Amino acid sequence: MVFGFVNKENMSLLTDLYELTMAQVYFKKGMNKTAIFDFYTRPVENRSYLVNAGLEQLIYYLENVRFTQEDIDYLRTTGFFEEDFLSYLKDFKFTGNLYAVEEGEFIFPNEPVVQVEAPIIEAQIIETFLINTLQHPILVATKAMRCYSVARGTVLVDFGLRRAHGTDAGMKAARASFIGGFAGTSNVLAGKEYGIPIFGTMAHSFILAHIDEIKAFKDFAEIYPENSILLVDTFDSIKGVYNAVKAIKELGMKHFKGIRLDSGDLLKLSKEARKILDSEGFKDAKIIASGGINEYKIKELLDKGAPIDGWGVGTELVVSADLPYLDCAYKLVEYDGRPVMKFSSKKKTLPHKKQIFRIYEDGVFKKDIITRFDEDIEKGKPLLKKVIENGKVVYKLPKLTEIQKKAIENFSKLPEELKDITKTVHLYPEVSSSIQKTVKELERKYLNGELQ
Amino acid sequence: MVFGFVNKENMSLLTDLYELTMAQVYFKKGMNKTAIFDFYTRPVENRSYLVNAGLEQLIYYLENVRFTQEDIDYLRTTGFFEEDFLSYLKDFKFTGNLYAVEEGEFIFPNEPVVQVEAPIIEAQIIETFLINTLQHPILVATKAMRCYSVARGTVLVDFGLRRAHGTDAGMKAARASFIGGFAGTSNVLAGKEYGIPIFGTMAHSFILAHIDEIKAFKDFAEIYPENSILLVDTFDSIKGVYNAVKAIKELGMKHFKGIRLDSGDLLKLSKEARKILDSEGFKDAKIIASGGINEYKIKELLDKGAPIDGWGVGTELVVSADLPYLDCAYKLVEYDGRPVMKFSSKKKTLPHKKQIFRIYEDGVFKKDIITRFDEDIEKGKPLLKKVIENGKVVYKLPKLTEIQKKAIENFSKLPEELKDITKTVHLYPEVSSSIQKTVKELERKYLNGELQ
Incomplete structure (x- = not known):
């Protein structure tokens, strides 16, 4: 029986076959000059900005990607590869440069979020993993920031591990949502690996395993006197609130951390629950809401005055439900x-090694300008940092809390229309005249039949 | 720097915090009798059936879940746990029973796909991983089967690794789509780990790195004379087909495996490409289509007579784009x-340890009946098999090819209205009178205030 865990030892094979067959052709033809590849996104529905994330994993991969003897032995059995190329793979490592926009920066369509400069065999082989490791964190950090942007200081916690697409997505979602402004996660392993605060309440099964709800609440609160968020909706939410109050009082506790509502009309129930808690002397008890939460529901409930203090955001966050993939x-x-550039249909690419300059006006983000790498834009902040040079990491990743802080600061600098979760505004970067000149030149050559 | 890979050693912590805090309460209160938990799905849009998958990973997890010293040390630092419970975790393993519907069987709303019977602490701790490891494979196997159901014998290949949500989803998608009728995957590691056939073509970058398209095609076809699917849309798809033909002819090759169309009007382009290939003497050359493919597009293109022989199905398959999560x-x-049963809002549960009996009529699937575990339904095929008994695996997983064969057979036995991808029909199982009696009894007790 195999499980299929991906790890440091086998991650080099987590790639599309064509990366390796193309690599063999390059190898056989002695074609291995320096290539520049851009990773970028195209405009998408429901998102006016994207929050960059996933860089830590990419760096780890590029530092450690190797083909083991076991990998080579498997590749030999496929019949696609010859011995000289397999020998090359045995010594394979990434020796190129990586330029990247930092995590927590905001990114827009057509901008090279990551730029790889390396011998083409290396730059090609890493493609699949690179896209895989960046896409999902960007999706989740962005979805998280959209929640954060409407949460008015209420607490957001990632509850999505169970509904994430597999184990790795659960880990990436916890880290990325923290970057996007979340306070923590229910995912214990993410707590351990990333130092993210972990949170938890209780499940319906806990109530049902007991003979009655009050007994269940008391059992839990006795063991966690400072840390009990009591789940009240197993039978009837309002009765559940009364039972929770009763349990806390019967235990003679002064402190009552709070309750969780997981179903029903959250506006009505949170208002009723707040009244009950206040009138029973538990003004500090918090109301946490969960169950199908997303940025739209948070906004609607808070707009209508729901006295909700915190949110467990699960499924819709970790699968980025209204945008489950990036173009x-x-x-x-x-x-x-x-x-070089690709001409097919509407998916043209922008040629050249590049830099992105971000322009602010009175502290507000105004626009980005994409230039050739060696151009200089006065007063622009260059976004692409050198992260790996000749295969060596030359960039120090900030702490996760610093990345989160940066993301929140960056959000505050956005123009208002981009902050609105109900609108989609596509803010395209300007393209410098030098790149435009190359585009025209290549288009001319293409029309003249010099490129075919 | 940490990567966050999940593996055999740390997977026990890939759980929601509340599983462990509830477990500590049970432990402290001496409450650890046998519990039965059902994993089931609720009705969803766009799916009249689901294809079961993901069981292999679940079995591996239940066999191997342990808390290492490192796990325990981390848990101690969180402040949530006391030493006696941490000692208990040190010896933790799954000692219960697992009943499961086999992979490749079709499943319907409210049916216990997996049933766990174990001391409640064990049954609770495994919850998060269990859901995480089952949901995504079911989503992808189902999406794959929907593609298969309209593909009329054309070849389907998983191209989705890069757009999967992280590394594990890429692996799970390759395995699950194979179960759902796919011929293979582009994912090399899945090829190695699961023995799935691997496929590949070439990328636009390969064309662009060369001075011209014909040279690129020739380079590739020289190295892979039997196995070159030439990507023709980098500049202009039809010109690309002519260039591909030219390259093959200039090499003096008799065999031409085929071309890939990755953009544009696939109906028009595939028809034109077919004409060119045929008139140039390459009647055997295949046409592969990719780029935003899903079951709806496959059906539409084949309905309109597109001469497409194979499909690279990527993003929409691996993220199950029109249904990115299961309820x-x-x-x-x-x-x-x-x-026991939960009463909150509309999400009621069905009490009791259960069995599912599947009823066929003239070889066509008619209905399922959910019964108490010890009931017997004449002529019904029991779906829940004992997979783990007292912590020991007692079930032999079929080969992946056998699971695929079973899934395809099961599809053929569906009534026609369930096969139609354009409709959603929710086929609910019958619930036996003995379970209905318990439901009524519990509802009565609840209304009488005996449950609260």
Whole structure:
């Protein structure tokens, strides 16, 4: 029996077959000059900005990607590869440069979030893992920031592990949602690995295993006197609130951390629950809401005055339910010093090694300008940082709390129309005249039949 | 720097905090009688059936879940746990029973796909991982089967690794889509780990790195004379087909495996491409289509007569784009011999340890009947098999090819209206009178205030 865990030892094979077959052709043909690849996103519905995340995992991969003897032995059995190329793979490592927009920065369509500069065999082989490891964190950090943007200081916690697409997505979602402004996660392993605060309440099964609800609440509160969020909706939410109050009082406790509502009309129930808790002397007890929560529901409930103090946001966060995938790509933009672009249908690419300059006006984000790498824009903040140089990591990742702080600061600098979760505004970067010139030149050559 | 890989050693912590805090309360209160939990799905949009998958990973987890010293040390630092409970965790393993519907069987709303019978602490702790490891494979196997059901014998290949939500989802998607009738995957690691056939073509970057398209095609076809699917849409798809033909002819090759169309009007382009290939003497050359493919597009294109021989199905398959999550739950249905149910809002549960009997009529699936575990339905096929007994695996997983065969056979036995991808029909199982009697009894007790 196999499980299929991906780890440091086997991650090099977590790639599309064509990356390796193309690599063998390059190898056989002696074609291995420096290539520049851009990873970028295309405009998507329901998102006016994306929050960058996932870089830590990408760096780890590029530092550690190797083909083990077991990998090589498997590749030999496929019949696609010859011995000279398999020997090359035995010594394979990433020796190129990585430029990247930092985690917690906001990104917009067509911008090279990550730029790889490496011998083309290396730059090609890493493609699949690179996209896989970046897409999902960006989706979740963005969804989280959208929740944060409407939460008015209420507490957001990732409850999504069980509904994430597999184990790795559960880990990535916890980390990315923290970057997007969440206070923590229910995922214990993410707490351990990333140092993220962990949170938890109780399940319906806990109530049902007891003979009655009050006994269940008392059992829990006795063991966790400071830390009991009592789940009140197993039978009837309002009766549940009264039972919770009763349990806390019967235990003679002064402190009552709070309750969780997991179903029903959360506006009505939270208002009733607040009244009961206040009138029973538990003004500090918090009301946590969960069950199908997303940014739209948070906004609606808070707009209508729901006295909800915190949110367990699960499924819709971790699968980014209203946008479960990004239209993103990793495209060749330069080979051996020659700028290249793809012409097919509407999916044109921008040639050249690049830089992104971010322009602010009176502290508010105004626009981005994409330039050739060696151009300089006065007063612009260059976004692409050198992260790996000749295969060596030259960038120090900030702490996760610092990345979160940066993301929140960046949000505050957005123009108002981009902050509105009910609208989609596509803010495209300006493209410098030098890149535009190359685009025109390549289009001319293409129309003249010099490219075919 | 940490990567966050989940593996055999740390997977026990891949759980929601509340599983462990509830477990500590049970432990402290000496409450650890046998519990029965059902994992089941609720009705969803766009799916008239679900294809079961993910069992192999669940079995591996239940066989191997342990808390290491490192896990215990971390849990101690959280402040949530006391030493006696941490000692208990040190010796923790799953000692219960697992009943499951086999992979490749079709499942319907409210049916216990998996049933766990174990001391409640064990049954509770495994909840999060169990749901995480089952949901995504079921989503993908189902999406794959929907593609298979309209593909009329054309070849389906999973191209989705890059857009899957993290590394594990990429692995699970390859395995689950194979169960759902796919011929293979582009994911090399899935090929190695699961023995799934691997497929690949070439990328736009390969064309762009060359000075011209014909040279690129020739380079590739020289190295892979039997196995070159040439990607023709980098500049212009039809010109690309001519260039592909030219490359093959200039190499003097008799065999031409085929071309891939990745953008544009696939109906028009595939028809034109077919004409060109045929008239140039390459009647055997295949046309593969990719780019935003899903079951609806496959059906539409084939209905309109597109001469497409194979499909690279990526993003929409692996994220199950039109249904990115299941409404699924893991609920307590019996504790210490006492049947229990949850009453909140519309999410009622069915009490008791159960069996599902599947009834066929003239070889066509007619209905399922959910009974108490010890009831017997004449001529019904019991679906829940004993997989783990007292912590030991007693079930031999079929080969993946056998599971696929079973899934395809099961599909053929569905009534026609359930096969139609354009309709959603919710086929609910019958509930036996003995379970209905318990439901009524519990409702009566609840209304009388005996349950609260």
